[in-house]
Amino acid sequence: MPATDAFPQRDPLDASAALATLHPALATESAEETARQVIEAAHQRSQRFGLESSRTPDASPLARAEMDQTLEKSRVLRVHAAPVMESLYENIINTHSMVVLTDAMGTILHTLGDGDFVERAQRVALQPGVSWAEQNRGTNAIGTAIAEAAPTTVHADQHFLRANHFLTCSATPIFDPRGEVAGILDVTGDFRNFHKHTMALVRMSARIIENQLFDNAFQKAICIHFHSRPEFIGTLMEGIIACDQEGRVLAANRGALFLTGLGKGALETHTFSSLFGMPLNDLREHYRTVNPTPLTARLLNGMIVGLRADLRTNQRWITPGFAASQAPVTPAATDHAGPPPINDGGAAASLFNPPGGHQDERHAGRSNRLSSLRYLNTGDPQMQAVIAKAQKVIGRDIPIMVIGETGTGKELLAQAIHNDSPRARMPFIAVNCASLPDTLIESELFGYEDGAFTGARKRGSHGKIVAANGGTLFLDEIGDMPLQLQARLLRVLQERVVTPLGSNKSIPVNVMIICATNRNLRDMIARAEFREDLYYRLNGLVVKLPPLRDRTDLGAIVSKILLNEAAHGARYTVAPEVLDAFHRSRWPGNFRQLTNVIRTAIVMADGDQVIRMDHMPDDFIEELEQPMPEGMTPRAAPPSATPAHGLAPGLTDFAAFVPPNAPGMVGPTSDLGGGRFAPGAGLPPQPAAMPAGLADVMPRGDNGFAPPRPDHGAAPYAGNGAHPGGAPFPGAGSFPGERAQPGGWPAQPGWPAAGADMAAAGNAAAATPGNPTAGAQPRPGEPGWPVGRSLDQIELELIRRALETHRGNVSAAARALGISRNTIYRKFPELGQRTTDAG
Numbered sequence: 001m002p003a004t005d006a007f008p009q010r011d012p013l014d015a016s017a018a019l020a021t022l023h024p025a026l027a028t029e030s031a032e033e034t035a036r037q038v039i040e041a042a043h044q045r046s047q048r049f050g051l052e053s054s055r056t057p058d059a060s061p062l063a064r065a066e067m068d069q070t071l072e073k074s075r076v077l078r079v080h081a082a083p084v085m086e087s088l089y090e091n092i093i094n095t096h097s098m099v100v101l102t103d104a105m106g107t108i109l110h111t112l113g114d115g116d117f118v119e120r121a122q123r124v125a126l127q128p129g130v131s132w133a134e135q136n137r138g139t140n141a142i143g144t145a146i147a148e149a150a151p152t153t154v155h156a157d158q159h160f161l162r163a164n165h166f167l168t169c170s171a172t173p174i175f176d177p178r179g180e181v182a183g184i185l186d187v188t189g190d191f192r193n194f195h196k197h198t199m200a201l202v203r204m205s206a207r208i209i210e211n212q213l214f215d216n217a218f219q220k221a222i223c224i225h226f227h228s229r230p231e232f233i234g235t236l237m238e239g240i241i242a243c244d245q246e247g248r249v250l251a252a253n254r255g256a257l258f259l260t261g262l263g264k265g266a267l268e269t270h271t272f273s274s275l276f277g278m279p280l281n282d283l284r285e286h287y288r289t290v291n292p293t294p295l296t297a298r299l300l301n302g303m304i305v306g307l308r309a310d311l312r313t314n315q316r317w318i319t320p321g322f323a324a325s326q327a328p329v330t331p332a333a334t335d336h337a338g339p340p341p342i343n344d345g346g347a348a349a350s351l352f353n354p355p356g357g358h359q360d361e362r363h364a365g366r367s368n369r370l371s372s373l374r375y376l377n378t379g380d381p382q383m384q385a386v387i388a389k390a391q392k393v394i395g396r397d398i399p400i401m402v403i404g405e406t407g408t409g410k411e412l413l414a415q416a417i418h419n420d421s422p423r424a425r426m427p428f429i430a431v432n433c434a435s436l437p438d439t440l441i442e443s444e445l446f447g448y449e450d451g452a453f454t455g456a457r458k459r460g461s462h463g464k465i466v467a468a469n470g471g472t473l474f475l476d477e478i479g480d481m482p483l484q485l486q487a488r489l490l491r492v493l494q495e496r497v498v499t500p501l502g503s504n505k506s507i508p509v510n511v512m513i514i515c516a517t518n519r520n521l522r523d524m525i526a527r528a529e530f531r532e533d534l535y536y537r538l539n540g541l542v543v544k545l546p547p548l549r550d551r552t553d554l555g556a557i558v559s560k561i562l563l564n565e566a567a568h569g570a571r572y573t574v575a576p577e578v579l580d581a582f583h584r585s586r587w588p589g590n591f592r593q594l595t596n597v598i599r600t601a602i603v604m605a606d607g608d609q610v611i612r613m614d615h616m617p618d619d620f621i622e623e624l625e626q627p628m629p630e631g632m633t634p635r636a637a638p639p640s641a642t643p644a645h646g647l648a649p650g651l652t653d654f655a656a657f658v659p660p661n662a663p664g665m666v667g668p669t670s671d672l673g674g675g676r677f678a679p680g681a682g683l684p685p686q687p688a689a690m691p692a693g694l695a696d697v698m699p700r701g702d703n704g705f706a707p708p709r710p711d712h713g714a715a716p717y718a719g720n721g722a723h724p725g726g727a728p729f730p731g732a733g734s735f736p737g738e739r740a741q742p743g744g745w746p747a748q749p750g751w752p753a754a755g756a757d758m759a760a761a762g763n764a765a766a767a768t769p770g771n772p773t774a775g776a777q778p779r780p781g782e783p784g785w786p787v788g789r790s791l792d793q794i795e796l797e798l799i800r801r802a803l804e805t806h807r808g809n810v811s812a813a814a815r816a817l818g819i820s821r822n823t824i825y826r827k828f829p830e831l832g833q834r835t836t837d838a839g
């Protein structure tokens with residue numbers, strides 16, 4: 001691909017902008033003349049390729065395997081382009097047009113457009129897998145933009161092939177951080193609807209993608225954002241220069257080339273100090289101060305610029321979601337009626353959530369940079385109500401408290417709120433109060449002065465609250481915050497200042513607080529374990545995330561996860577009996593558990609793209625066998641919960657990617673209200689026999705352990721479940737004595753007792769004031785004593801069980817077992833002990 005050392009100058013619109021400063025007519029004339037020459041040259045090339053305008057060359061899409069490779073190669077581009085394309089499409093909706101993304105060779109990766117037009121476009125092979133390079137399709141905006149490495153409009157009969165004369169196309173290259181063409185973004189429509197502004201939209205959108213690619217490529221570099229008008233920093237116009245830790249320039253975006261007036265090669269011979277006239281250390285020192293003031297510098301060409309630096313040593317800045325701040329347009333995805341037909345030949349998975357196996361990006365996305373409230377809407381009315389409430393307070397100084405069981409997506413919601421807020425360009429810092437030892441929470445949160453305590457880092461630390469300054473602080477498991485720190489946190493919230501440990505200086509801070517808990521804070525207040533004043537400070541807006549078992553959009557969620565987990569273009573579907581089993585499951589681990597079950601099943605399916613019951617993990621089946629705790633009703637598949645078109649709102653984004661499923665199978669497009677399989681057609685098989693691995697651990701019963709006690713799983717949870725905010729907190733109750741909860745398993749008396757540490761631990765986990773049954777446990781050699789299992793396995797089971805009993809509350813489980821939280825995190829790394837900053 002052509003390297004573009006001077007791409008700003010080659011950009012006709014930039015050139016005409018310069019001429020426009022002399023006289024507007026000059027700019028128009030110049031642009032028209034350039035465009036004419038470009039088309040003429042393209043026609044000549046088309047003829048040289050042996051094309052004839054009256055004959056439309058054959059254009060079969062790439063074979064599946066080749067397409068998969070093409071999609072995989074352009075994964076990063078697609079990940080960053082997808083949300084931008086969506087927003088772009090929202091601008092052109094109902095104009096008989098479509099948005100097209102191609103790779104650098106012109107092969108279409110992804111299209112998104114009005115249904116009627118997409119069909120017409122397919123007739124001329126404007127569809128995924130087909131190459132629109134000039135060699136294949138003659139003069140056209142995509143192919144000619146690649147040839148020219150510049151934005152190109154090709155209108156009606158300017159297309160070389162007669163068959164394409166009904167089109168008008170505006171395409172622009174997307175440059176990667178090295179200045180090479182990474183792909184083409186194009187809007188194609190019916191020529192009768194041509195609009196000059198389309199190209200401007202396409203170019204702005206391409207710039208957004210370029211800036212995101214840049215940000216993604218230099219996550220560990222020092223990034224300098226600058227502009228002669230400081231208010232333009234953070235906009236599409238800003239210059240960005242990435243430097244290594246020694247200050248050597250690694251790369252620059254288009255804006256930087258334009259502002260410095262240097263070519264790419266020339267710029268890369270510079271260092272930070274030679275360009276900005278200040279030593280790198282001064283910059284570092286400046287950013288060590290809290291609330292650093294904006295810096296100004298003089299560029300080599302004499303231009304005075306404002307600059308902001310991302311040092312990215314301690315934590316990453318979170319790039320805002322597109323819709324949050326940079327979008328030229330921002331209507332919500334659901335503003336328009338019906339889903340836009342989207343087609344990428346099966347690439348949906350990675351567009352909205354990088355698939356597993358690409359941990360770097362997913363990790364970058366600990367920030368979930370693509371996460372936005374709109375993506376959380378998969379059709380459940382309770383969830384829609386949560387989203388609507390959150391949207392109302394966004395941008396206001398109202399703290400948000402998210403409650404919900406473990407794994408219901410509390411952190412994801414917090415991140416989405418942040419990403420959709422005006423703070424999106426500032427840090428999102430998550431602190432898990434349960435995963436840090438009490439002694440560390442204080443210094444982690446509030447920071448400390450140089451030498452404040454033994455082991456303190458030289459030069460101190462500002463702490464997470466200061467790190468979140470300007471952005472959002474997410475306090476997960478707030479109920480686990482030690483009492484004495486609650487008072488300090490309250491002071492921060494009231495006075496908006498932080499005083500680091502060992503310091504007498506107060507640092508002003510401005511943070512949005514979102515906290516989360518799966519504990520009943522009201523009860524904690526009653527037990528004097530949580531400060532009431534802090535509670536009222538935190539619960540500005542209280543939203544409760546429904547547990548998975550109560551959601552009506554399970555089908556949509558399964559589809560979404562299947563798409564996310566799909567690797568290499570695979571398209572998984574679940575058999576009807578699996579979906580039915582999913583509907584019957586209690587999902588105590590909620591999203592985390594469902595994702596793991598699906599992930600494991602995909603592996604078990606071993607290439608088979610239809611997930612069946614025999615692919616399900618043993619513990620899922622085992623759990624399914626257990627009777628529902630009293631008071632909990634199995635949920636029926638809720639076809640009526642989804643819109644008439646059969647797709648849950650959030651799923652419209654990608655459902656259409658998936659081809660029709662095999663008859664009777666439930667896949668991403670078929671299980672959502674459309675009912676492609678007849679209810680009952682595939683009756684769920686009876687749960688499989690007790691998996692051997694568990695059967696020999698414990699007597700059969702609840703969860704493969706002991707038979708449930710009749711007095712468990714009944715009333716204690718139903719009542720007295722007021723949760724912060726006053727509404728009932730179904731499934732939570734007051735957890736008297738940390739008893740079992742609905743959705744988890746009743747505490748069991750079936751654990752081995754005397755003679756085994758683990759058994760004692762098991763009792764500790766399970767015994768409650770109302771259940772002093774430890775002495776009744778089987779002893780070694782007695783029926784029920786686990787044989788054939790290693791201590792390790794038993795330990796894991798005990799921890800798992802304690803976690804379930806305590807609704808995933810690691811601290812409570814650790815306390816009950818008499819082990820440290822770290823041990824639990826070590827044994828279950830998927831619980832993700834979060835050092836929890838944004839990076």
Ligand SMILES: Nc1ncnc2c1ncn2[C@@H]1O[C@H](COP(=O)(O)OP(=O)(O)OP(=O)(O)O)[C@@H](O)[C@H]1O
Binds near residue numbers: 409410412518
């Ligand atoms: N709507 C969703 N769609 C797909 N995956 C989701 C969704 N919500 C959450 N998840 C996934 O489930 C997992 C748990 O989510 P998250 O950490 O936000 O839950 P949580 O309620 O904060 O959990 P905990 O209480 O244990 O901290 C994550 O991997 C997340 O990506």
